[in-house]
Amino acid sequence: MSSEDLARANVRALTPYQSARRLGGNGDVWLNANEYPTAVPFVLTQQTLNRYPECQPKAVIERYAQYAGVKPEQVLVSRGADEGIELVMRAFCEPGQDAILYCPPTYGMYSVSAETIGIECRTVPTLDGWQLDLDGIAAQLDGVKVVFVCSPNNPTGQLINPQDIRDLLEMTRGKALVVADEAYIEFCPQASLASWIEEYPHLMVLRTLSKAFALAGLRCGFTLASEEVIALLMKVIAPYPLSTPVADIAAQALSPQGIEAMRARVAAILENRQRLIDGLQSLPCVEAVFPSETNYVLARITTSSAVFKSLWDQGIILRDQNKQPSLSGCLRITVGTRDECQRVLDALRDQPGLTATEKQ
Ligand SMILES: *Cc1c(COP(=O)(O)O)cnc(C)c1O
Numbered sequence: 001m002s003s004e005d006l007a008r009a010n011v012r013a014l015t016p017y018q019s020a021r022r023l024g025g026n027g028d029v030w031l032n033a034n035e036y037p038t039a040v041p042f043v044l045t046q047q048t049l050n051r052y053p054e055c056q057p058k059a060v061i062e063r064y065a066q067y068a069g070v071k072p073e074q075v076l077v078s079r080g081a082d083e084g085i086e087l088v089m090r091a092f093c094e095p096g097q098d099a100i101l102y103c104p105p106t107y108g109m110y111s112v113s114a115e116t117i118g119i120e121c122r123t124v125p126t127l128d129g130w131q132l133d134l135d136g137i138a139a140q141l142d143g144v145k146v147v148f149v150c151s152p153n154n155p156t157g158q159l160i161n162p163q164d165i166r167d168l169l170e171m172t173r174g175k176a177l178v179v180a181d182e183a184y185i186e187f188c189p190q191a192s193l194a195s196w197i198e199e200y201p202h203l204m205v206l207r208t209l210s211k212a213f214a215l216a217g218l219r220c221g222f223t224l225a226s227e228e229v230i231a232l233l234m235k236v237i238a239p240y241p242l243s244t245p246v247a248d249i250a251a252q253a254l255s256p257q258g259i260e261a262m263r264a265r266v267a268a269i270l271e272n273r274q275r276l277i278d279g280l281q282s283l284p285c286v287e288a289v290f291p292s293e294t295n296y297v298l299a300r301i302t303t304s305s306a307v308f309k310s311l312w313d314q315g316i317i318l319r320d321q322n323k324q325p326s327l328s329g330c331l332r333i334t335v336g337t338r339d340e341c342q343r344v345l346d347a348l349r350d351q352p353g354l355t356a357t358e359k360q
Helices: 058-068 080-092 109-117 134-140 162-172 227-236 244-253 256-281 304-313 338-349
Strands: 075-078 099-102 120-123 144-150 177-181 203-208 221-224 286-289 296-301 330-334
Touching (some): 058 075, 058 203, 058 221, 075 080, 075 227, 080 109, 080 144, 080 177, 080 203, 080 221, 109 120, 134 162, 144 162, 162 177, 244 256, 256 286, 256 296, 296 304, 304 330, 304 338
Parallel strands (some): 099 120, 099 144, 144 177
Antiparallel strands (some): 075 221, 203 221, 296 330
16 A cells, blocks of 8 residues: 555645745745745844743733733734644534635635645635625535634735624624634734624634744744633644744744834835835736735736746746636735835736726
8 A cells, every 4th residue: 555545535635735935936036925025133042942942932922912902811822823723623623524614715724724634614705805705604604613714815905894704703603713814914903803802702813923023934823812712722732832942033023122123114015015006007917906905916917827927937926816716817916125026017017918098
């Protein structure tokens, strides 16, 4: 019997998460993963690597709780928000029996984690403007333990209507958890649902240091939820989810100076985003630019697959969303440095497209 035959059936069938890093992209302008474009400095202060780290480092938890406006008992820190996605499934979903539900087009890890564990994925496609189909969700809730809502949504960039999330929370009360994925909330902080946790004990909010905090390589994320939900997640998390250097750097990022620096980075990215959007709108190959509350912009582009490949060959790596439902012809572009935004605009200017009159 080959190892392939020995593997679990759902793992044999699994398509792993696709990233340009994994695909061996070889660019010098990386605008495919919504990372911050430049590295931020840090120092290592902990020299005690002979000892195991704290499971939930106190300084990190307390600083994040203060930053997010919740109690420390309502915070869990993990190896990226991606680990939070997996923990909620492992704590709440019985493989082969329960289901998760999400609304495509959206973030790819909900299905990858569910399929790895052997949990059914139920999908209810979004409506106009990529908003929730609440009737469709209501009709599909039987057997669903966790509903994932990404707001602002990746890859489309817009917020989910808060009243719809409230209706979803009422609909799921006592039946299922609702996970609000707020990976990009620093770019629109007023939209956070963290303050709703008191009112809705079945609401979980996912956060990360990978985007506005410029620490994707650190692998550090947070789950905010009621004390009861956090206690359940604590039962299934690894004993030492964060290494000592990770906790050390995360605590620095969450110091008052760290948060101030993050806010300055957000302001710079928002400026570059406007410049990128304005530039895109004037290009012949760009059919539509969608509004964004995040550090990326989704655009519909004439012959997008050929354009994607042409830019890839020039070392400019974007994210092709063409295969996602309702996103045919769409590319997602991370807002990089001012120079990187200009490189993309210059490369796109050379692509075939429509004249202004043809566009109308
Ligand atoms: C980037 C991203 C994450 C993952 O964050 P990590 O902390 O790097 O694991 C989760 N959700 C969404 C929507 C993201 O875009």
